[in-house]
Amino acid sequence: MNEKRMLEEEKHFETIIAEESVCTNDNLVYEKPETLTDTPMHYCPGCGHGVAHRLIAEVIDELGIQDKTIGVAPVGCSVFAYNYLNIDMTEAAHGRASAVATGIKRVLPDKYVFSYQGDGDLAAIGTGETIHTCNRGENILIIFINNGIYGMTGGQMAPTTLIGMKSTTTPFGREVEVMGNPLKITELIAQLPGVYYCTRVAVNTPNNVRKAKKAILNGFKYQELKKGLSFVEIVSNCPSNWKMTPLESNKWLEENMLPFYPLGDLKVPKNPPKADKGELI
Amino acid sequence: MAKVKGDIIIDIEKCKGCELCASACPQDSLELSRKINSKGYHYIVKIEDNCTGCTNCALVCPEGIIKVYRKTDKKKEPIATIANVTGDITVTVQS
Ligand SMILES: Cc1ncc(C[n+]2csc(CCOP(=O)(O)OP(=O)(O)O)c2C)c(N)n1
Ligand code: SF4
Ligand code: SF4
Ligand code: SF4
Ligand SMILES: [Mg+2]
Numbered sequence: 149m150n151e152k153r154m155l156e157e158e159k160h161f162e163t164i165i166a167e168e169s170v171c172t173n174d175n176l177v178y179e180k181p182e183t184l185t186d187t188p189m190h191y192c193p194g195c196g197h198g199v200a201h202r203l204i205a206e207v208i209d210e211l212g213i214q215d216k217t218i219g220v221a222p223v224g225c226s227v228f229a230y231n232y233l234n235i236d237m238t239e240a241a242h243g244r245a246s247a248v249a250t251g252i253k254r255v256l257p258d259k260y261v262f263s264y265q266g267d268g269d270l271a272a273i274g275t276g277e278t279i280h281t282c283n284r285g286e287n288i289l290i291i292f293i294n295n296g297i298y299g300m301t302g303g304q305m306a307p308t309t310l311i312g313m314k315s316t317t318t319p320f321g322r323e324v325e326v327m328g329n330p331l332k333i334t335e336l337i338a339q340l341p342g343v344y345y346c347t348r349v350a351v352n353t354p355n356n357v358r359k360a361k362k363a364i365l366n367g368f369k370y371q372e373l374k375k376g377l378s379f380v381e382i383v384s385n386c387p388s389n390w391k392m393t394p395l396e397s398n399k400w401l402e403e404n405m406l407p408f409y410p411l412g413d414l415k416v417p418k419n420p421p422k423a424d425k426g427e428l429i
Numbered sequence: 430m431a432k433v434k435g436d437i438i439i440d441i442e443k444c445k446g447c448e449l450c451a452s453a454c455p456q457d458s459l460e461l462s463r464k465i466n467s468k469g470y471h472y473i474v475k476i477e478d479n480c481t482g483c484t485n486c487a488l489v490c491p492e493g494i495i496k497v498y499r500k501t502d503k504k505k506e507p508i509a510t511i512a513n514v515t516g517d518i519t520v521t522v523q524s
Contacts, residue, residue: 169436170434170435170436170482170498170499170500171436171438171496171498172498175436175482175498175499175500176496176497176498177482177484177497177498177499178484178487178488178495178496178497179496179497180493180494180496181493184493188443188492189491189492191491192445193445193446193447193470193491194445194447194448194449194491195491196491197491198490198491198492198493199488199489199490199491201493202491202493351489352489353453353489354453354484354485354488354489357488357489358488387447393448394447394448394449395447395448395449395452398449398452
């Protein structure tokens with residue numbers, strides 16, 4: 149008898165706990181997007197590539213275009229991007245992602261096509277492809293991860309490396325007399341008539357992550373208008389090659405990268421359609 | 430004011446202990462555990478029960494491994510108010 153009562157009380161207690169738990173499906177407010185696979189990422193702890201991937205996946209889910217999107221992965225740390233995004237993807241030779249994306253978009257104009265490229269990939273070896281793709285006004289989205297360094301190969305100087313910034317090829321810091329000035333390729337691209345939308349965002353704080361997502365969303369949706377290319381630069385960190393902890397790297401990014409690479413729109417459409425809303429036009 | 434209660438679930442096996450979530454948390458709810466996961470990383474744990482479900486931690490997590498829950502309890506309205514004639518005793522029964 150006593151035992152039965154104890155069991156009943158226990159059950160009662162359990163239901164109270166279950167009722168009080170906040171972790172129910174009704175209360176779920178944030179969860180990883182479906183387009184992001186469950187594969188653990190190979191990136192170093194705290195690397196911005198992971199956040200950028202997740203935002204792309206969130207936008208694809210929100211627009212419901214998982215089966216209509218084709219991505220082009222670069223050479224660089226994000227060379228395995230296709231393992232993490234559950235969409236059709238292909239790999240391009242170093243720097244050539246925007247040329248490959250051009251081909252895909254021209255053959256399949258109704259697909260949403262994007263390239264994902266680092267600063268070494270896009271602004272060094274691929275400068276020619278980048279500028280001409282943008283100048284031709286291909287209806288694609290280019291996502292440009294600027295971490296000011298060649299991450300994958302061990303931290304050599306990139307065109308985007310800041311003045312005075314140390315890398316394995318500038319052990320005493322970048323000197324303008326010898327290595328030239330850092331290249332603001334996004335400012336350069338914004339001048340080209342083929343570019344419809346050009347913006348610079350970052351993923352170092354929750355608020356910047358929200359803004360970055362909006363920029364990527366715009367970039368995907370503007371493809372429907374067939375009015376030209378969208379270019380989204382994401383200023384990111386590279387804790388490993390900057391030789392910092394993830395927290396230090398985000399602080400350094402804020403204090404050094406952002407003053408030189410200021411956030412904000414560089415080119416926005418004159419009468420933009422309602423592209424920052426989730427629904428398709 | 431409506432009371433907001435939040436909670437999070439972290440997939441600790443995939444956590445790399447970067448602490449970006451902890452520094453983004455306005456409630457200081459998160460801290461690195463002394464224990465490590467099977468990959469050898471110290472992982473993040475919730476140390477305070479004061480989460481508001483603001484999603485900041487999940488937004489900055491590069492691994493996308495934080496689920497956020499939020500529950501808003503609407504203020505309970507009294508279903509009956511009884512006052513005696515002099516008005517010095519008020520009994521309020523809440524649902
Ligand atoms: C044709 C060619 N040249 C050089 C390399 C070596 N390489 C691989 S990744 C890379 C630079 C990557 O830097 P970035 O594009 O900034 O990407 P991150 O790793 O920083 O994300 C270089 C030079 C290569 N793979 N192929
Ligand atoms: S080397 Fe740098 S860019 Fe590459 S994964 Fe590590 S932190 Fe990220
Ligand atoms: S949801 Fe907000 S309050 Fe809760 S742990 Fe995350 S950052 Fe902290
Ligand atoms: S941000 Fe993500 S990976 Fe980094 S410590 Fe927090 S839960 Fe772990
Ligand atoms: Mg780089």
